Amino acid sequence: MPTHVPVLNIANLLTLSRLALVPVFLLALFAGTDFWRWASAAIFAIASITDHIDGRIARRLGLITDFGKIADPIADKALTGAALVGLSALGELPWWVTIVIAVREVGVTLLRFWVIRHGVIPASPGGKAKTLAQVVAIGLFLVPLPGPLHVVAWVVMATAIALTVATGVDYVVRAVRLRARAKRAVA
Numbered sequence: 001m002p003t004h005v006p007v008l009n010i011a012n013l014l015t016l017s018r019l020a021l022v023p024v025f026l027l028a029l030f031a032g033t034d035f036w037r038w039a040s041a042a043i044f045a046i047a048s049i050t051d052h053i054d055g056r057i058a059r060r061l062g063l064i065t066d067f068g069k070i071a072d073p074i075a076d077k078a079l080t081g082a083a084l085v086g087l088s089a090l091g092e093l094p095w096w097v098t099i100v101i102a103v104r105e106v107g108v109t110l111l112r113f114w115v116i117r118h119g120v121i122p123a124s125p126g127g128k129a130k131t132l133a134q135v136v137a138i139g140l141f142l143v144p145l146p147g148p149l150h151v152v153a154w155v156v157m158a159t160a161i162a163l164t165v166a167t168g169v170d171y172v173v174r175a176v177r178l179r180a181r182a183k184r185a186v187a
């Protein structure tokens with residue numbers, strides 16, 4: 001692993017490109033035509049794929065940075081948050097779903113900054129599974145599915161909500177433990 005890893009490396013640039021795609025995605029979602037609706041789903045899919053790729057590249061090329069550990073989940077949350085708010089604003093997803101997920105995602109981000117003096121809490125395997133479930137659920141809501149298949153979208157969304165809440169609680173426990181360890185170390 002290189003001793004000094006530049007922050008502006010290919011993995012972090014991919015993460016930043018995911019953030020840059022958020023306003024483009026929203027413009028397409030609210031354009032109001034079938035073509036742009038499919039385009040919004042495609043943009044969402046492309047941006048979500050960069051989430052998978054940036055982590056792999058960072059690990060394979062030894063480009064892991066603290067900036068990446070913080071920016072990667074924030075970029076994911078900006079993309080999924082924009083999609084959830086957009087779908088709720090369009091009346092296609094109940095607001096309570098968006099609010100439950102948003103409270104957890106903002107809360108975990110604040111938690112990460114709360115303990116940052118003591119260390120970085122990277123994405124856990126559960127957190128990654130949660131993001132995957134959210135992305136698949138949102139993708140199924142974005143593409144115009146025939147009525148019966150909408151049930152599938154809801155089953156995946158229910159799984160995503162359960163994982164969102166469970167991993168949120170897990171991060172609270174991790175943050176409290178990290179702080180307690182750090183305090184014991186200076187005592």
Ligand SMILES: O=P(O)(O)OC[C@H](O)CO
Nearest residue numbers: 073076123124127128131
């Ligand atoms: O659950 P979080 O906040 O760690 O987010 C997980 C990331 O989105 C995985 O890329």
